[in-house]
Amino acid sequence: MIINTDSTKPIYVQIAEWLENEIIAERFTDDEKVYSQYQLAELFNINPATAAKGLTILVEDKILYKKRGLGMFVAPEAKMMILEKRRSQTLTKMVTDIVLEAKRLSVTKAELIQLIHNCEVEI
Amino acid sequence: MSITTWMIVLLGLLPAIIGVSIVLYLIKKLNLKGKFHLNKITTITYFSLLIACGVIYEIIPKEPTVDKLSNEQLVQLQTENNSFQKSLLKLEENKLNQKFLKEEWSHEINGNTLSLEYKGNEIYSTRVFVEWMETTDQIIEGKVYRSNLNVYGLNLDQKVPLHRVEWTGNQLVIHEPSVQELSFDRFSNRLYSFNQVLYDEEIRMVRGQTYIHLKVPKHIEIVDPLGLQMY
Amino acid sequence: MFLSNSSLFSVVKAQVKYKINAYNGLIYSLIILQVLGIMLGGVAGSSGTSINNTTISLNTSTIDLSFIFVSLLAISVGNLITTKAYRYDDFSFVATRLSSSIANCIVLLIFSCFAGVTTYFSGYVMRLILRVNSSYEFVDSPSILNDPLSFLLTIIAIITILWMFSSIGYIAGTLFQKHKLLFFGAVVIMVMLLIAGTWVRISEAIFVENGSLLILAMKTIVITISLFVISTAISKRLGVRT
Amino acid sequence: MNVIDCQKVSKGFRRTNALESISFQLTDQKITGVIGRNGAGKTTLLKILAGLTKHKSGEVNVFGKNPYNNLMVSANSILVDDQMTFPDSLTLEELLRSAPAFYKRWDAQLASRLFQYFKLDSKQQHSKLSKGARATFNMIFGLSTRCELTMFDEPTNGMDEAVRTDFYRALLKDYITHPRSILISSHHLAEIEHLLEDILLIHNGNVVLHDSIDEVKEFAVAVQGPIADVERWTAGEKVFHSKIIDGQRLYVVVKNNLELERARLEGAFIQVLSASEVCMYVTSETKGGIDDVFK
Numbered sequence: 001m002i003i004n005t006d007s008t009k010p011i012y013v014q015i016a017e018w019l020e021n022e023i024i025a026e027r028f029t030d031d032e033k034v035y036s037q038y039q040l041a042e043l044f045n046i047n048p049a050t051a052a053k054g055l056t057i058l059v060e061d062k063i064l065y066k067k068r069g070l071g072m073f074v075a076p077e078a079k080m081m082i083l084e085k086r087r088s089q090t091l092t093k094m095v096t097d098i099v100l101e102a103k104r105l106s107v108t109k110a111e112l113i114q115l116i117h118n119c120e121v122e123i
Numbered sequence: 124m125s126i127t128t129w130m131i132v133l134l135g136l137l138p139a140i141i142g143v144s145i146v147l148y149l150i151k152k153l154n155l156k157g158k159f160h161l162n163k164i165t166t167i168t169y170f171s172l173l174i175a176c177g178v179i180y181e182i183i184p185k186e187p188t189v190d191k192l193s194n195e196q197l198v199q200l201q202t203e204n205n206s207f208q209k210s211l212l213k214l215e216e217n218k219l220n221q222k223f224l225k226e227e228w229s230h231e232i233n234g235n236t237l238s239l240e241y242k243g244n245e246i247y248s249t250r251v252f253v254e255w256m257e258t259t260d261q262i263i264e265g266k267v268y269r270s271n272l273n274v275y276g277l278n279l280d281q282k283v284p285l286h287r288v289e290w291t292g293n294q295l296v297i298h299e300p301s302v303q304e305l306s307f308d309r310f311s312n313r314l315y316s317f318n319q320v321l322y323d324e325e326i327r328m329v330r331g332q333t334y335i336h337l338k339v340p341k342h343i344e345i346v347d348p349l350g351l352q353m354y
Numbered sequence: 355m356f357l358s359n360s361s362l363f364s365v366v367k368a369q370v371k372y373k374i375n376a377y378n379g380l381i382y383s384l385i386i387l388q389v390l391g392i393m394l395g396g397v398a399g400s401s402g403t404s405i406n407n408t409t410i411s412l413n414t415s416t417i418d419l420s421f422i423f424v425s426l427l428a429i430s431v432g433n434l435i436t437t438k439a440y441r442y443d444d445f446s447f448v449a450t451r452l453s454s455s456i457a458n459c460i461v462l463l464i465f466s467c468f469a470g471v472t473t474y475f476s477g478y479v480m481r482l483i484l485r486v487n488s489s490y491e492f493v494d495s496p497s498i499l500n501d502p503l504s505f506l507l508t509i510i511a512i513i514t515i516l517w518m519f520s521s522i523g524y525i526a527g528t529l530f531q532k533h534k535l536l537f538f539g540a541v542v543i544m545v546m547l548l549i550a551g552t553w554v555r556i557s558e559a560i561f562v563e564n565g566s567l568l569i570l571a572m573k574t575i576v577i578t579i580s581l582f583v584i585s586t587a588i589s590k591r592l593g594v595r596t
Numbered sequence: 597m598n599v600i601d602c603q604k605v606s607k608g609f610r611r612t613n614a615l616e617s618i619s620f621q622l623t624d625q626k627i628t629g630v631i632g633r634n635g636a637g638k639t640t641l642l643k644i645l646a647g648l649t650k651h652k653s654g655e656v657n658v659f660g661k662n663p664y665n666n667l668m669v670s671a672n673s674i675l676v677d678d679q680m681t682f683p684d685s686l687t688l689e690e691l692l693r694s695a696p697a698f699y700k701r702w703d704a705q706l707a708s709r710l711f712q713y714f715k716l717d718s719k720q721q722h723s724k725l726s727k728g729a730r731a732t733f734n735m736i737f738g739l740s741t742r743c744e745l746t747m748f749d750e751p752t753n754g755m756d757e758a759v760r761t762d763f764y765r766a767l768l769k770d771y772i773t774h775p776r777s778i779l780i781s782s783h784h785l786a787e788i789e790h791l792l793e794d795i796l797l798i799h800n801g802n803v804v805l806h807d808s809i810d811e812v813k814e815f816a817v818a819v820q821g822p823i824a825d826v827e828r829w830t831a832g833e834k835v836f837h838s839k840i841i842d843g844q845r846l847y848v849v850v851k852n853n854l855e856l857e858r859a860r861l862e863g864a865f866i867q868v869l870s871a872s873e874v875c876m877y878v879t880s881e882t883k884g885g886i887d888d889v890f891k
Contacts, residue, residue: 010809010814046768049793050809169385173475173476176479176482279405279408304409305411308415310484311414358701359671368698442680443681445648446737450665452667
């Protein structure tokens with residue numbers, strides 16, 4: 001992956017996403033050590049502090065855990081958590097779009113809920 | 124301040140300004156071309172060459188053709204000259220420094236006149252002292268002296284020829300030596316620029332003179348058109 | 355954070371070493387001027403007299419011309435190393451204006467020593483050449499061994515005077531760098547003094563009324579050091595790479 | 597201790613004020629980009645920090661000392677710029693060899709490796725180098741000093757694309773193995789953005805922004821929509837840039853805030869900007885930019 005500095009996403013988000021993809025692809029398995037901030041910096045030609053930020057996001061999301069003095073490790077069930085996260089995020093985003101569209105088309109909240117109900121029944 | 128003064132100052136400074144600019148130009152030209160190692164080698168070579176010259180010069184055998192005297196020695200010579208002349212004036216023959224004696228003769232003349240003649244330009248380089256003798260014979264005794272001759276500390280007693288004294292009948296002719304040139308080279312480790320400033324004023328010359336001491340019988344008359352006679 | 359602590363001494367030492375390496379191309383100027391001095395000059399004093407129809411002339415050869423040339427070089431070099439390019443060079447490495455000035459002062463002293471000794475010994479090249487070439491009679495001159503004290507004092511005097519000349523060039527250059535008007539002002543004052551005769555009196559007081567080379571050397575050293583101190587004080591406020 | 601501490605630093609040249617009132621602190625071992633337009637005062641600031649020029653007022657502390665004429669600061673800092681000169685009497689090789697006497701932490705191995713990699717001629721003189729080669733040599737020199745405060749002023753001027761890339765890579769790798777405070781000035785942020793941790797944005801002799809690169813990126817956003825709507829959404833906000841597109845739609849760059857999220861819900865087209873775009877808009881002189889000229 002080449003880091004795209006012109007992308008709307010900050011570099012550290014791109015780093016975090018790349019690591020998540022690696023975990024999903026099972027290139028890192030549970031409790032395995034992942035790249036350090038310096039290795040990431042070298043790998044992507046970025047500032048180590050930026051790389052560290054990317055790692056921190058994943059630690060905050062409990063996808064990685066820190067072992068003092070040893071580095072970052074993939075948390076058990078990390079892959080599941082990532083998939084879960086992405087799923088919820090994607091869904092939220094879709095719902096937002098639906099709500100926005102509904103607003104533009106002057107569809108009320110009740111009507112929208114009704115639509116969802118109908119959909120569910122059909123499926 | 125007049126314009127001329129300014130012009131003089133400017134003209135005076137001109138050589139210095141030209142000198143400095145030439146040197147500056149040289150430095151700029153040469154300094155930039157240098158290569159470190161070459162420069163180092165050049166420096167060492169040049170330095171050792173100069174020192175070698177110094178050493179070679181100092182160790183090669185030197186046989187000075189002319190003695191160089193020190194200041195004290197020159198003062199000594201001058202004193203000798205002075206006291207010689209004093210003694211001669213008083214005609215105290217026993218006190219005369221015999222190392223100045225160059226010639227001694229006696230001559231018999233006919234008649235009662237003795238004429239003195241000088242052939243040359245520097246009449247005053249010779250002085251004739253006459254001592255009157257209580258005698259009736261016709262013999263004239265003469266002694267030729269020359270006092271210490273030292274120029275710039277060089278002992279030139281042997282280099283500068285003596286006057287030639289010659290009798291033709293009753294005439295004593297003093298011939299000046301023929302024209303000749305003597306040139307010397309010397310070095311000074313002192314800077315000439317400092318010389319006037321710092322080093323003691325040297326006695327630079329001890330000009331020796333030729334003295335002719337004549338013992339003449341009383342009845343003889345001396346014809347001296349040039350005024351060589353002193354006493 | 356690791357901060358290395360450099361002492362002024364070590365920085366000056368490094369700068370001196372570096373400057374000597376950097377400016378050692380000056381050797382060519384020195385050689386040219388000394389050779390020129392030997393070729394053109396030599397005879398500094400010639401005296402003649404005549405006794406008994408014998409003309410006697412004595413030519414005294416000294417190293418004066420080389421010395422004058424090298425003095426000009428000293429002024430020029432002192433001036434040159436104050437120029438912008440040379441100052442910039444200093445600050446590509448570790449330097450403060452103080453260390454840079456001290457280093458310049460020392461470098462000029464070292465160069466003066468070298469120039470002084472070579473100028474003195476260039477006289478011996480002249481001696482050898484004249485000894486071989488001279489058609490005249492050769493009068494022996496005092497050598498180092500005859501008069502070691504005079505040798506030593508003369509060399510010291512030459513070195514200190516060269517150093518002083520370089521410091522004159524240095525302060526002139528510094529004034530010029532500081533402000534061009536300042537430089538011209540100094541020149542005008544000098545010329546005024548020259549015209550008024552005060553300058554001659556001052557230099558007489560300094561250089562003539564000595565009596566010994568040692569006192570001359572001492573005075574020269576004091577003047578040189580004060581000139582360098584003034585230059586340093588002036589250059590302290592001089593910007594680099596502005 | 598802060599590596600750099602500037603308090604209301606000003607510096608003027610003759611009539612213009614190169615620096616008006618610069619205040620910022622730099623903490624340990626970061627790569628900071630000094631960004632600004634031409635003439636913003638970047639070079640002057642770096643020269644003051646390196647102790648080459650004296651500031652007029654305010655207080656500058658580098659390693660806790662006033663850098664002007666300070667030996668300790670000089671020994672621990674280096675400014676690499678295109679005004680760097682070396683004597684012509686020394687070859688490049690000799691220059692590199694004289695450096696360790698000055699810089700205690702000089703890495704001769706790094707210097708000679710980089711020297712060989714960039715194929716510089718060791719017998720060459722510094723002033724005879726082409727502009728790019730000179731910049732490369734200066735960069736090698738600057739990196740090898742391993743100074744605690746290493747400053748590059750427009751280091752890639754004259755370098756070709758490949759060398760630039762290599763240079764930034766070399767800088768980063770050396771920084772990872774030997775962390776130290778590095779300041780890089782550039783008016784071309786996009787090129788160095790990925791290297792930076794912080795950005796110091798200077799405009800007209802003042803510090804406009806001093807933040808981490810990601811904060812800078814989020815500092816401003818572009819909002820686009822019908823003129824009336826956009827004006828309503830961005831009322832009271834600081835507008836850095838605005839232009840009207842095809843007579844009906846307005847494009848503005850404003851300071852980012854949470855209320856814009858509501859605007860998005862109302863149908864605003866909100867665009868995230870890159871860091872260099874943010875810097876450009878924040879430091880632009882006119883709101884309309886070049887388009888104003890063609891009105």
